[in-house]
Amino acid sequence: MxxxxxxxxxxxxxxxRGIGRAHALAFAAEGGHVVVNDYGVGLDGSGASSGPADDVVAEIEAAGGSAVANTDDVASWDGAARLVETAVQTFGRLDVLVNNAGFLRDRMLVTMAEEEWDAVVRVHLKGHFATVHHAAAHWRAAAKSGTLPDARVINTSSGAGLLGSVGQGNYSAAKAGIVGLTLVASAELARYGVTVNAIAPAARTRMTEQTFASTMAAPDGGFDAMAPENVSPLVVWLGSAESRDVTGRVFEVDGGRICLTEGWRPGPTATKSARWSPAELTPVVKGLMAQANPPLPVYGTS
Structure with missing residues (x-):
């Protein structure tokens, strides 16, 4: 079959590790040739090691799959280029890019250091852009040579990017930026046969062990709703030929739940045929707010 x-x-x-490892194993199980990229750093982005990526490659190969390790830093311009080159040189082409890499440096805005902001935005947002840029260049060249790709990008946002999260201003801003990047890339890359979507997953990983501390252990004999493997089936499907008519979308996924999110769109509106004055806007804005759906709460405020 x-x-x-x-x-x-x-x-x-x-x-x-975590969700990314689950993705790699799931793609390999469905017949994909997988480039296992991991810089091998700690949760805060410190240190580097090739061991973790090599371990996943060994696991895939032991199960009869095909994989190669890559330890480049995805937020490095040259590193992202080498990552794409690894796929092309090893397997002959690239069909799917799953952007998942990231780490945390949580702190309240009033105490967050510039370096903590820059480091998180760099790995999440620039790390997505750099890999998309180099993958897109590969696909554009293929399309111009007469071979239209049937390619996929799956980016990783977060509920923190959709709603905000107290103590995670850097992470929330980067993840919100990834949604914007996804929408632009889906529009720009369609001509090259590329679809671009994003997921906002929730699962038990190194990054979420504090958030999901009360659900760290799987129930005896029951469904482990926080297992990272629950996220991967949707990602594999989005990476397949079956998803070629789905692009520019963001899916929340956790446990057995898949939710197609509906983002910013015009709501209640007030118009007049002249410029508004500040003094008259109090009842206007309050009227609009009375007609609108209330915003969902920021994570950590309730």
Whole structure:
């Protein structure tokens, strides 16, 4: 029986642990050739090691799959280029890019250092842009040579990017930026046969062990709703040929739940045929707010 991603070449960033590892294993199980990218750093971005990526490659190969390790820093311009080159040189092409890599440096805004802001925005937001840029250049060249790709990008946002999260201003801003990047990339890359979507997952990983501390242990014999493996089936499907008509979308996914989110769109409106004056806007704005749906709470405020 043909597997969903048979022969497709897939890059997964941050693939040595947690959700990224689950993605890599799931793509390999569905017949994909997987580039297991991981810089091998700690939760705060410190240190580097090739061991974690090598371990996942060994796991895939032991199960009969096909994989290669890559330890480049995805937020490095040259590193992102080498990552794409690894896929092309090893497997002959690139079909799917899954951007997953990231780390945390949580702090309230009033105490957050500039370096803590820059480091998180760099790895999450620039790390997505750099890999998308180099993958897109590969696909554009293929399209111009007469071979239209059937390619996919799956980016990783977060509920923190959709709603905000107290103590995570850097992370929330980067993850919100990834949604914007996803929308632009989906519009710009469609001509090259590329779809671009994003997920906002919730699962038990190194990054969320404090958030989900009360659900760290799987229930005896029951469904482990916080297992990172629950996120991967949707990502594998988005990476397959079956998803070619889905682009520019953001999905929340956790446990057995998949939610297609609906982002910013015009709501209640007030108009007049002249410029508003500040003095008259109190009842106007209050009237608009009375007609609108209340915003969902920021994580950590309730």
């Amino acid at each position: 043909s597997k969903l991603c048979s022969g497709r070449v897939v890059i997964v960033t941050g693939a040595a």
